[in-house]
Amino acid sequence: MKMSVDQSELSEVAPVADRVLPDIRLYVIRCGELMIYPKSPQECSIPVQWYVLTHPLGNIVIDGGNAPEVARDPRKRWGPIVDVVWPTMKAEDACALQLRDLGIAPESVKWILQTHLHHDHTGAMADIGSFPNASVLARREEYDYARSPDWFYRPSYIEEDFNSPDIPWTFLGDDEDGFDLYGDGVVRVWKTYGHTPGHQSFEITLPQSGRTFLVTGDAVSDKDVWEKKSLPPMTVSNREAAASVEKLHNIARKTGATVIFSHDPVQWLEHSPLPAYYA
Numbered sequence: 001m002k003m004s005v006d007q008s009e010l011s012e013v014a015p016v017a018d019r020v021l022p023d024i025r026l027y028v029i030r031c032g033e034l035m036i037y038p039k040s041p042q043e044c045s046i047p048v049q050w051y052v053l054t055h056p057l058g059n060i061v062i063d064g065g066n067a068p069e070v071a072r073d074p075r076k077r078w079g080p081i082v083d084v085v086w087p088t089m090k091a092e093d094a095c096a097l098q099l100r101d102l103g104i105a106p107e108s109v110k111w112i113l114q115t116h117l118h119h120d121h122t123g124a125m126a127d128i129g130s131f132p133n134a135s136v137l138a139r140r141e142e143y144d145y146a147r148s149p150d151w152f153y154r155p156s157y158i159e160e161d162f163n164s165p166d167i168p169w170t171f172l173g174d175d176e177d178g179f180d181l182y183g184d185g186v187v188r189v190w191k192t193y194g195h196t197p198g199h200q201s202f203e204i205t206l207p208q209s210g211r212t213f214l215v216t217g218d219a220v221s222d223k224d225v226w227e228k229k230s231l232p233p234m235t236v237s238n239r240e241a242a243a244s245v246e247k248l249h250n251i252a253r254k255t256g257a258t259v260i261f262s263h264d265p266v267q268w269l270e271h272s273p274l275p276a277y278y279a
């Protein structure tokens with residue numbers, strides 16, 4: 001009797017060399033700049049960075065810069081914090097518009113990952129109507145603090161950005177660390193508390209190159225923080241902020257990761273200009 005073999009079964013497992021790696025790209029994007037102490041002689045500008053990761057299971061936005069309304073009237077949207085950090089943002093810097101310019105439909109975004117909920121990181125969720133298929137991932141501790149921050153950090157949280165019934169939240173709890181978003185090792189979520197009570201960072205491994213990146217949010221805002229010459233500019237706990245930098249150093253040592261700072265004007269120049277990306 002002739003044994004028949006289903007050819008489709010044979011083709012399911014291709015030799016490693018013939019396998020096509022998924023098209024996973026990491027874009028480092030800028031939503032204008034912040035002028036620090038805009039009225040002082042020490043004024044300086046820092047980039048507001050956010051990130052896109054393309055993934056076959058659903059595209060991912062990390063943070064998303066500033067809310068679109070910031071381009072029209074910074075003081076109306078952000079209130080008194082503009083006397084400390086003045087945003088230079090154009091209408092076309094808005095997250096959904098920049099995505100479309102890259103040929104990435106906002107409707108294809110499945111996850112908006114939040115490092116934390118400060119005003120210059122909530123630009124995607126503030127425009128949640130443009131992301132009808134996205135859920136927002138943050139830590140429970142961050143959300144709870146953003147809803148009732150200490151008085152001295154109240155100006156850094158903009159209720160209109162994150163306090164909408166339309167935002168479909170997914171919260172990670174304090175006991176969840178190293179969470180693997182898609183179960184394929186591409187995105188891992190690490191607790192990096194200290195800058196804020198529920199800050200998190202993202203370890204991203206790109207299958208094509210095998211390169212790993214650490215998107216550190218404001219846990220490592222610039223090179224001085226990474227080199228342990230200073231702490232992030234704001235902290236709710238100096239000790240936790242320092243421990244988070246150490247934790248990220250350990251991850252970078254193990255993985256050989258390239259560390260991406262959130263607001264470093266010098267490192268920003270090293271990222272390939274759009275539409276280039278890491279893959």
Ligand SMILES: [Zn+2]
Nearest residue numbers: 116118195218
């Ligand atoms: Zn921050």
